[in-house]
Amino acid sequence: MEPLTRQVTEPDQLIELASTINNTGGRFIMAYLRYSENIPEVVYLVDQGSNLAFTELVLRNHTRLPSLSEVAPLLNWYEREIMDLSEIEFEGNPEPFPLVLLEGMSLSIGPFNPSQTQVPELFGTPTQPKLPEVIEDQVQDLFWGPVRGDILESGEFHFAYIGEQILHYTPRLFYKHRGIESGLTGSSLTKGLVLAERVSGVGSVSHAVAYCAAIENAFQLEIPTRAQLIRIILSELERIYNNFHFFANLCKTTTLKVGEAFGALLEEEAKQINCKITGNRLLRNVLAVGGLRRDLAVEELSTLLPPLRRKAEDYLEALSDTQSHLDRLIGTGILSQNLAFEFGATGPVASASAIARDLRVNHPYSGYQNIQIDVTTRSSGDALARAEVRKSALFNAFTIIEQALSLIQPGPTKLDNIPVPPGTVDGLGWSEGPRGSCFYAIRIRDGLLERVKIKSASFSNWKVFPLTVHSTNMMDYAINEASFGLTIAGADR
Amino acid sequence: MRNWTLKGIAAGKATTDWPYPDDLDNGQERMRGFPKFDPSRCETSCQACIDICPTAALSTNRSEDIASNVQLDFGKCINCQICIETCPTDALQNSADFMFAAKNRNDLIRSQQPVTEAADRLRSKIEKHFKGSLHVRHIDAGSCNGCESELAATTNPYYNLHRLGIFFTPSPRFADVLLVTGTVVPQMIGPLQRTYQAMPNPKFVIAGGTCSISGAPFDFGYAAGNGADPFLPVDVYLPGCPPSPASFIFALLLLTERVEQKLKDGNYE
Incomplete structure (x- = not known):
């Protein structure tokens, strides 16, 4: 079996192509940025189905691409990671704020661009993250982390809650981002x-x-x-x-x-x-x-x-x-x-x-x-x-x-x-x-x-996990998190 | 419906008595630990280990007569064993040594010219009562979670850290020791320093795991770390990738002067 096939496409066809993939039993796995001879390429990896070769969907030399967050929500975090680490923008991404680099931190140059001769440097210190506004009486904000009790990995979690009821939950990972890929x-x-x-x-x-x-x-x-x-x-x-x-x-x-x-x-x-x-x-x-x-x-x-x-x-x-x-x-x-x-x-x-x-x-x-x-x-x-x-x-x-x-x-x-x-x-x-x-x-x-x-695996499951926390009880949170069995190091890299 | 209390009692005692005495089973039968280095077996012009070492733990500052000037820094060694497999003359050999914690960074460096400074700044600071009760606050400053997995194992029934009077505490306010794991990435410098500041005096720091000593193998790229040393006064250095639970326990006991340090000038005794 050929492990990988490649298909080059253009931004104006992307959304339609993505819908077709979803409707014909295919599934997006991840998206990432790479450079081929100094030309940026956004690569979407697609699982076409059991025992079929994985397909790379490649967009060459575009700095503005339509976001696929609507068609395939799992790609949202990958798009944000690419936006953090390069000049490329995804128009229509519903959460166009930092993910891998925390708010308050910035990179001197895009780390994957081979035409750069400088070494990329990370500046700043983490500041207050962007959070959804919760309009409700007596809502309390709880920031938990990055240092938590017990022997745990570092990560910061925000709860907007009333009494026992969690209204909204935002995990803020990437305190442990080590830039291993670059x-x-x-x-x-x-x-x-x-x-x-x-x-x-x-x-x-x-x-x-x-x-x-x-x-x-x-x-x-x-x-x-x-x-x-x-x-x-x-x-x-x-x-x-x-x-x-x-x-x-x-x-x-x-x-x-x-x-x-x-x-x-x-x-x-x-x-x-x-x-x-x-x-x-x-x-x-x-x-x-x-x-x-x-x-x-x-x-x-x-x-x-x-x-x-x-x-x-x-x-x-x-x-x-x-x-x-x-x-x-x-x-x-x-x-x-x-x-x-x-x-x-x-x-x-x-x-x-x-x-x-x-x-x-x-x-x-x-x-x-x-x-x-x-x-x-x-x-x-x-x-x-x-x-x-x-x-x-x-x-x-x-x-x-x-x-x-x-x-x-x-x-x-x-x-x-x-x-x-x-x-x-x-x-x-x-x-x-x-x-x-x-x-x-x-x-x-x-x-x-x-x-x-x-x-x-945890990068995927952390994206899903908050969906099960919104509108649940505080006292169930720890049980729910344990039942997901997540690691932070794997997601943060 | 199970009666877990009875089930627990019926299961009997699972805990090892190690390190009292220290030749008891400590859960690492057949472990492959740090390399044992015998420079007398080196070939004159050979630098195979220096070329292959992924973290530059093996190095030399000479351009000639390299073989007799190889330096091995356990503070950068992630016991990946690659040098042992590469060495053509068995100058580097496998060992099961694991009690590698040291109070002086230079004690982790094995070179032809000993570099140890005389000062042992910990000795005067440990007060008697820490020997019976020590509270540890762990902080992850950018680890791979291997250290967390092994550190958490110190509290399982086999190692049962509590029997030694050592406890993990959720709040830095109650902590005597800050145990740092991870390479100390830029994002975690602030939280690390604030946690240390929140601790009452007297307070101690253990750098647990190779990456918290030198940053290796995560000492490259834009989010590189160089360990805890640049930010905190480290009292005990514990190399290992990850250190085993027994190694962590040894480091905690070394801090409280309940065991003797085994590593001197990079030589394990």
Whole structure:
């Protein structure tokens, strides 16, 4: 299968084309800016449907484009990010204010423009954000963050509320924006991988798999079967420990303290297994372009994992038999199927709102086509649905590892002597992580990274999350947020 | 309906007694940690590790006789192991060492010429009562969330940080220690300084994770960070990407002088 096709189009045809894509089973994934020989190109990545090649919709050399926020609301944040980082404007974007660069901060020059010889610099300090005006009696404003209680990532959240009732909620992310995409320009492929593993620590494997796949697709490499299967196993180990964390955190918000402790202990046991197999509790430092850096004794998992699975079964059975816990999840943070689709929900958040999409099934990579994967969906779209989908993903991960172990044979795990094609090559790579889809669109020139676009699962789900908070209760907020299982580092980059 | 209290009691004790004594299981069996460096094995004209290191943790300030002048800065090392795989003579080897916290930035640097300054400015500041009870305020100043994941793990039943009298506190007003993770991006400088200012005296700072020491590997680009050092008086430096929960615990105990520092002039003892 060809991973990527390209279609060049013009601004006056864009909206019509976008509607056609939406009406014929296609779906926008992301939009980003890149330069080809000093000419700016806005690229829309489109999923045409299961097992079909992804399509790049390219608009060359335009500084004003019509906004697609109406046709595909999920593109709103991508447009704002492009506006923040370049001179390009999207006419009709309903929220034309800063996103990635906080209000009060500005860049000296656009960071991706290769004709600039200066190094881009970031100025200023964050100031009060632009917020929607809420006209109502006795409305109170609560700014929460960027430093919050507990051991949490930095982000600022604004609530406009009356009593217990939240009228409007605005997450202000990107306090952790590290400019990784622009910083990678000119880096070696090795350094790129080190950074990809550190975009989101708890998504190290999904990012590394997508990064390596993008380069392998660009170089047209087929990696050895054993390396493919070990990548599958590592991806599922990541799913296991992240989902234990998810349940521990969910119990914490429903104040089920013992349940939280059990979940945290299972997460710890999963991380210790990770360490035994790979030498790293977050499963880092194993993948390489062309396979793996070294072979792993994954066969040992057939004795390490079954006891963990039995404990997981016991734990989750006990949780589903705890009315006080379930009562807090039922009907909390409802996301409709329609909104989930339009605003680009991914992973368990989408599955819980009756969208059966999983890159492992719809666009199999790394040999997932030989594995039986169960994509559980729920239609209620509430916190309970998200928890049930996660539970099923957790047990499915154990089953997938069993399948992979039954298929695995001794053999090479790395391609020797990878030839680097001269000139410019493009590659797209993807993976389905514990939180949903992760995409890397990479352009390589003479063996060095020229442009890396990273789409993490949380960037998509943070766009959706506020829709489930408006007009709900303060006391449900923490439960709702935990049920989304978001990370900030992945979204901020 | 489950009785979680009984279920919890029936599950028994999950907590390790590490670090008392410190040879007990600490949850990192077969860990691949920082490189162990033996310069005597270097080949004369070889600089393979310097060329490949993605964060310039390995460097030299000489143009000739490079091999005998390689410097390894653990404050920039993200234990990615690439140098170990690249080294042709096994001068760099894998180690499971993890108790890397140090009170002096220079103790993280291994070079042929020791650079340690004599001052150990922490010693006089620690008062007796911090040894029994220490309250920590964590702040994320631009991390990858790996450190948050491992730091949060210190409170799970296996490590159970509370047994050591160390607690996380939501408010800087109640905090004795500010534990900084992340590279300190420009957007977070203000919140970082305001959090520190809100803490009562005496107060301490731990830079947790390699990027909070030097910014590496996020020390490039327009939102680059150079760690906490330029903004706060750091008392303990803890390299690691991320440091394991046991490493975090070691750093907290080192701050309160309940364990001995293992790293001297970049040499792990």
